[in-house]
Amino acid sequence: MATTFQTRNRAAPRIVVIGAGVGGLTTAAMLARAGYNVTVLEAHVYPGGCAGTFFHQGYRFDAGATLAGGFYPGGPMDIVAAQAGIAQWPAHAADTAMDVFLPGGVHVTRYGDERRFAEHVRAFGPAADPFFAWQERTADALWDLALRLPPWPPQRAQEIARVGGIGLQWLTQNLRHLDPRLAADALRPVAAHLYAAPAALRHFVDGQLLIAAQATSSSANALYGASALDLPRRGIVHLDGGMGAIAQTLAAAVRANGGEVCYRHEVARICFENGRPAGIETRRGESIPADIVIANLPPWSIKPLLSDTAPAALSHLPAAPRDGWGAFMLYAGVDGAIVPADAPLHHQVIVREPLGEGNSVFVSISPAWDSTRAPASKRAITISTHTDPRAWYRLRAEDESMYNKRKQLYADRLLAAAELALPGLRAAADILLPGTPLAFQRFARRVGGWVGGFPQTSLVRGWPPHLAPSLWMVGDSIFPGQSTAAVALGGLRVARAVVEAHPHH
């Protein structure tokens, strides 16, 4: 079938980005602005993938991600806006990030401002001070480094030299107040800083790390963990229309910069000539030529698109990820009267250990002021828990009635946990829509329901983005992993690497 896709600048390489997740769209917006011919192909009917927002019976539910960070001045989303030509994000700063409910009735409010000091002492006692002092000091040093966008892990000699240069400059500037334990932290878990910690603090850190690093304190890398725990201090925002507004704003920026974003275009094959991508074929049979392909997909989704031309990095890929998570979701449309006017819009409830599987849940409520999210006087609520996706697939294949029973059991567990934060939730709900990891395969094409990228157990856990000549990867499988801000940061790095590797004049 003949292609109808535009070539804006005949002298510039043609780039196809597969997937309109936040990582793919960030990369696309930057490259379109840099003058490349960019086409984004998205299988679904709207952008955002795991950070999309969908319509259902008058409500707009956030499908996966609900907590938006990185919008502070100089933060990742601020840099993306400046470099992609986005005048303003449709974002409103939140006064308080979230409430965390711990086993035994302890309740902690996560403030970004100085109220956090008194709150930590109230919840955990003064014994927690050294932990938070370490965490904030470490995060300050590392965010500064991360925002200089060193390519990580470096792949080419040029990148190794650049990492060395940025590292040296950073060391020279920070040497005077550098904590020597920083080097040790590169190789140990967060738990190294929690030896004498009260149980409540460990529960709190484990719960927060599970959502931010996909691993608890016993295995989450200390440097990564310290930065991830900093999210509330850096500030969070609520977006007009829900999380999907990030991807929609980025898609508009791709177009404003001369690129294209095409929905209902599922890529079936990346075609190779002489060891490089020459184009792609869609499931509908269209062929689109490309000089460079950027896949906004996990490696497990890229490999089937390559038939027998898989680059070395993908040829020994195990059939499924060895670790990582799926998500069980419950979308609830409720009467807004159950939401206290002064309550934060995010709540983490930790019922008991082990975390996940309904024992810990994250609850996010649409803002009262956002009339686009729910019918009058109602609110759209997204509730989620980490779950092993393999169990759901097994059960679905072997015994559908047990699969449905388990779905109901998990929905009940999520409701019971969420009721601790929002009493009366069940009775106030007019819609309760559960979703298993299979829904993430169906709606975000996440093979095996695997979401959230790799658990951040080491600083080199994520994949480097360069897979083969002219073939790149972006999204939550590459460093720095999951979250909208992290995949945007990864997208900035990949766009910069593509410009360096494929310059045009």
Ligand SMILES: Cc1cc2nc3c(=O)[nH]c(=O)nc-3n(C[C@H](O)[C@H](O)[C@H](O)COP(=O)(O)OP(=O)(O)OC[C@H]3O[C@@H](n4cnc5c(N)ncnc54)[C@H](O)[C@@H]3O)c2cc1C
């Ligand atoms: C339940 C849950 C809760 C989360 N909570 C938060 C949170 O509160 N805050 C936060 O910041 N992050 C959160 N995250 C993580 C965040 O959503 C993800 O890390 C991030 O959105 C992933 O972006 P990505 O760029 O990797 O792309 P993805 O979101 O994976 O999007 C990839 C896109 O590619 C498309 N696609 C796939 N295959 C093809 C193909 N063959 N052809 C064309 N298109 C294709 C898909 O349809 C999809 O739109 C959460 C994730 C989940 C699942």
